[in-house]
Amino acid sequence: MRVGLFVPCYIDQLYPDVAISTLEVLEQFGVQVHFPNAQTCCGQPMANTGCADQAAPMARRMIEIFHSFDYVVCPSGSCTAMVTHHYGHFFHTKGRDAYEKLRKKTYEFTQFVAEFLRPERFDIPFPHRVGLHQSCHGLRELRLGQCSERMLETRDLAGELLSKVPGLTLVKPTRVDECCGFGGTFAVAEADVSVAMGQSRIEDHLQAGAEVVTAGDMSCLMHLQGLLERQKQPLRVMHLAQILAGRPKDINVSTRGSS
Amino acid sequence: MSATVHHPEAAKEFVANSERMQWHDMALWFVRNKRDLQAAKTPEWEYLRELAAEIKAHTQANLDVYLEEFERQAAARGAVVHWAADAAEHNEIVLGILQKNGVQRIVKSKSMLTEECHLNPFLEAHGVEVIDSDLGERIIQMRNEPPSHIVLPAIHLKKEDVGNTFHQHLGIPPHISDPKVLTEVARGHLRRKFLDAQAGITGVNFAIAETGAVVVCTNEGNADLGASLPPIHIACMGIEKLIARQEDLGVFTRLLARSATGQPITTYTSHFQGPKPGGQFHIVLVDNGRTGIRDSDQFREALNCIRCGACMNTCPVYRRSGGHSYAAVVPGPIGSVLSPAADAKQHHSLPFACSLCGSCTDVCPVKIPLHHQLLAWRQEIARLGHLPASKRLSMKAASFLFSHPRLYSIVGSLGRLALRMTPRWLLYNRLNPWGIEREMPPAPRASFRKWYDRERARQNPLPVVSSSSQQNMETQP
Structure with a gap:
């Protein structure tokens, strides 16, 4: 099984350790992982701004770059959903088959781990109280967990994986799947509302007694981290892959990446 | 016709009154919760x-x-x-x-x-x-x-x-x-x-x-x-x-x-x-205007609406910005779909008053794909030329950058270097809306691709022959 690692641009540039952790977890299970370095961005910022013409070349590049892999794995529900749920209209007339192939083999990280690798347990303990932030696109586009609005029972993949980490205690905020307010360019264009939304997520997780907030999407966590660091709140953010990869050895080590 | 509405500005006052905003948020969340209990039953x-x-x-x-x-x-x-x-x-x-x-x-x-x-x-x-x-x-x-x-x-x-x-x-x-x-x-x-x-x-x-x-x-x-x-x-x-x-x-x-x-x-x-x-x-x-919406493949389902208001109660943006910030007859997610249909220019900012969380779509009793329609409206608004120049040009630049991996890599390195070197007073100013209440993200010295190039690329070569444009040429600051 040859897996192409699809690393969101902001993770590549700002949170390399999240991608390294993803790579390490996959390799632990014997997966052969490659990072094709022609990749840049899936085009979501352009698409979500309404600039379909600017997003379309990104979609075409993704097909070229990943066509030779058996699977594509991405440590982001949002970027995965962009590929699997929002590329369709770029390939209405041309390249439909090639896109279908990409769509079917592209998986979000927790989805891939839960579906193909099915770990019994993870080795490295994480003796901390962890709040799980359910990132919206992973939840409501990819259905990686139970959506509070929907009356259909759905497996909670992230929760299942975290329960296999020794020593980890999962704590539950009262609003289990409210948006953090990142929303891509929304975070800047609607900064006031965005900050108010992030603030209420932080308070909810603090109330629940979380020491760490984790998520399948680093973008949500980047937004929360920005608020937490400004306010010097006793709450850290870590991507799910980082916890599963056994990071950090010492929780007080900065999550601000490898430098 | 009324003047063009800019939701972020219209929301400012409501958000600034934190106590009242939180009360509004919780009052509507209470209704959303009651709905969940009834739906679950x-x-x-x-x-x-x-x-x-x-x-x-x-x-x-x-x-x-x-x-x-x-x-x-x-x-x-x-x-x-x-x-x-x-x-x-x-x-x-x-x-x-x-x-x-x-x-x-x-x-x-x-x-x-x-x-x-x-x-x-x-x-x-x-x-x-x-x-x-x-x-x-x-x-x-x-x-x-x-x-x-x-x-x-x-x-x-x-x-x-x-x-x-x-x-x-x-x-x-x-x-x-x-x-x-x-x-x-x-x-x-x-x-x-x-x-x-x-x-x-x-x-x-x-x-x-x-x-x-x-x-x-x-x-x-x-x-x-x-x-x-x-x-x-x-x-x-x-x-x-x-x-x-x-x-x-x-x-x-x-x-x-x-x-x-x-x-x-x-x-x-x-x-x-x-x-x-x-x-x-x-x-x-x-x-x-309803037949116009009915004729549109993109937005037809918006006519399913039975005006229950559940999308407003669940919308994290609506709860924190208040109905009046939309300056439209119908506020919230469904309003942000219907209002641009009546006047796209006047209401151009409404489809962007949304983090695309998708909660509205899941709560809607008649299954209007609200957040996908909001996304579709963003495209319509761009197509009609109502997108602010700042957004239009920055997305053009981003698309160019992301189409050129080497350039992307160089710009990324320079950007991180700038982020590390720029003094706080210059980094955090009114022109940086991210930084008004948030710290900027970290700026590590090496990107993932740099790390991969150093640590893995050689013992783990790509299964396909890379073309020259795929070579990583990142410069180390």
Whole structure:
């Protein structure tokens, strides 16, 4: 099984350790992982701004770059959903088959781990109280967990994986799947509302007694981290892959990446 | 037409009052929670949603047939059916009926359609006294404010605000905030208005083609009083309110009550067919842009809307920015889909007043793919040229950058270097909206691709031959 690692641009540039952790977890299970370095961005910022013409070349590049892999794995529900749920209209007339192939083999990280690798347990303990932030696109586009609005029972993949980490205690905020307010360019264009939304997520997780907030999407966590660091709140953010990869050895080590 | 709305600016004041904003957030979340409890108690909930969406799709596909059937059936039972192409025609029809009968005082129950047509100011300009009889609507009418929510029009107000309003307009003593007392005051005030009214206008929740009946749902019974006491009843409805069969109504009434307020049943669900003895019953069917939405593959499902307001209650942006920040007849997610259809330029910022969380789509009882429609509107707005130049140009630049991996890599390195080197005072300023209340993200020395190149690329070569453009040429700062 040859897996192409699809690393969101902001993770590549700002949170390399999240991608390294993803790579390490996959390799632990014997997966052969490659990072094709022609990749840049899936085009979501352009698409979500309404600039379909600017997003379309990104979609075409993704097909070229990943066509030779058996699977594509991405440590982001949002970027995965962009590929699997929002590329369709770029390939209405041309390249439909090639896109279908990409769509079917592209998986979000927790989805891939839960579906193909099915770990019994993870080795490295994480003796901390962890709040799980359910990132919206992973939840409501990819259905990686139970959506509070929907009356259909759905497996909670992230929760299942975290329960296999020794020593980890999962704590539950009262609003289990409210948006953090990142929303891509929304975070800047609607900064006031965005900050108010992030603030209420932080308070909810603090109330629940979380020491760490984790998520399948680093973008949500980047937004929360920005608020937490400004306010010097006793709450850290870590991507799910980082916890599963056994990071950090010492929780007080900065999550601000490898430098 | 009104001026262009910029939601972020319009939201500023509401968000700044943190205590009130949080109260508003929790008040609406309480309603969302009640809805969850009721939906969870209905084992067939998701089936009902599916069914409702299919019934609406079928009705819209055959709208011409069903509208004519409705007109025939309603007329056979003595109703007078009027057709209005737009808001102006609707208002003229209503005024015509009132003038013909010498009506000067009317009571009106809640109707988002008459709000959309701006009927109140039109009638008032022609000397008709209009009293909104829904309690929330009466309160905001006194305050000369538009509704901030389609089901809870005065949800932006606290009981103290209502006490002040009644003090000013109804002459009660100051500083009364006991809801029971305020309700009794309103009841006394409205009773006189009901008895004095010469005609009653109601909205319509559902109209049934096979019976010619209109169905009005209220919790206060105000529509029933307004339709029954005066001799003339005028029911105003958008053409999308139609369903084909009586037996399908239950699908919608069950979804509506639970989605709107978390009640298992609406207090009054009244069916109107024909006039009372010696009275008149008019039904005004209004298009006002609806056929345009119906003709659009992209946005057709927006006509499924039964105006339950669940998308507002769940929307994290609406809860924190308040209904008035949308400066539109219908606020929140469904409003941000409908308003640009009426005027894309004026409402261009509304589809962007959304983090694309998708909660509205999952909560919607008639399965309107709201957040995907909001995304589609963003494209429409860009296509129509209403996107601000800053967004347009930055996305062009980003697309260019991301199409050139080497350049992307170099710019990334330089950007991180700049982020590390720039002094705080220069980094955090008014031109950096991210940094007003947030720290900037970390700026590691090496990107992942740099790390991979160093640590893995050689022992783990790509399975395909890279072209020169795929070589990583990142510069180390």
